[in-house]
């Protein structure tokens with residue numbers, strides 16, 4: 533039989549499922565998969581503090597992105613703004629419930645849940661409290677992560693703007709900038725800490741059993 | 743199939759390595775269930791895939807976008823929208839929509855069907871390649887939503903008393919199609935690839 537310690541020192545690549553033995557690496561070094569070159573794990577000091585700062589900024593910028601105007605168009609003096617509120621109203625008015633509910637979950641509810649779960653679990657980890665809560669949050673994150681589509685929404689926004697370019701005068705709002713900022717932060721956060729590393733930290737801080 | 747054989751399993755929730763046989767167990771770190779019945783995963787993937795393929799037809803045949811201008815109604819299916827964009831000279835956008843809305847769903851169908859068939863009938867090709875294919879399948883999935891989002895954004899912006907755009911039946915079908923393709927891919931257990939007979943290159947660390 534294989535001991536727990538031996539298992540702890542193994543990692544399976546998420547892309548090619550090759551089993552690797554973990555080797556100790558020095559600070560700020562990264563370990564990659566030998567078969568497909570994807571990042572397996574890294575060794576950064578004080579990741580929690582760094583990530584927490586990034587997540588707080590991302591939460592604020594996501595709030596701004598949803599609160600204010602994303603774009604305003606002007607067609608011969610007639611103005612219309614894209615905001616979350618306008619979106620809710622249009623969905624209700626046109627009875628687009630299936631598409632509307634999907635949109636609200638993929639673009640609003642899941643991204644907000646993700647960012648606030650991250651915020652909460654990082655704070656708890658920093659305080660070294662609430663082992664069970666952190667574990668539940670991490671499991672929740674694992675389930676909803678594939679369903680957050682802010683990045684795809686942003687590309688769609690660009691496509692929609694190109695489509696309107698010939699007919700309308702387009703003005704970018706505060707939320708558009710916030711949206712770009714949120715996406716950049718999201719990329720930095722994912723680079724900074726992987727889901728695997730969050731679980732490793734959980735184990736390191738609270739041990740195997742709660 | 744492999745009877746009571748121990749193997750290394752990557753927990754799909756917390757990514758910890760577990761060493762288990764094919765009994766029902768819980769992950770040693772996150773205590774989430776590790777499914778022992780791979781047939782269940784296989785059938786779930788297949789069922790969701792079939793549902794997605796069924797939705798693919800109304801998604802492409804029904805209009806995704808309806809516009810009303812001064813009492814006159816025009817409808818656009820996805821292909822009509824792409825042709826319209828191409829004719830008006832927006833080549834890059836036409837290509838993005840063509841890739842995201844037409845090719846990505848088809849590619850996902852083909853990849854999942856290939857994975858299901860090749861793992862069931864042990865078609866000889868590298869397991870490594872299959873794992874990579876599955877990884878790609880998962881990564882490209884959500885990008886098909888672009889066109890649906892575009893229509894929703896347009897329906898909010900073009901919402902005047904005389905000129906209006908709103909999503910058609912095709913948009914609903916399309917959204918559901920993407921939803922079921924994603925669930926299908928998420929139901930696929932990578933262990934189906936490992937359990938296929940043939941080389942056992944994955945056994946050694």
Ligand SMILES: [Zn+2]
Pocket residue numbers: 545546547548549550565566567568569570
């Ligand atoms: Zn790999």
Ligand SMILES: [Zn+2]
Pocket residue numbers: 753754755756757758769770771772773774
């Ligand atoms: Zn686990």
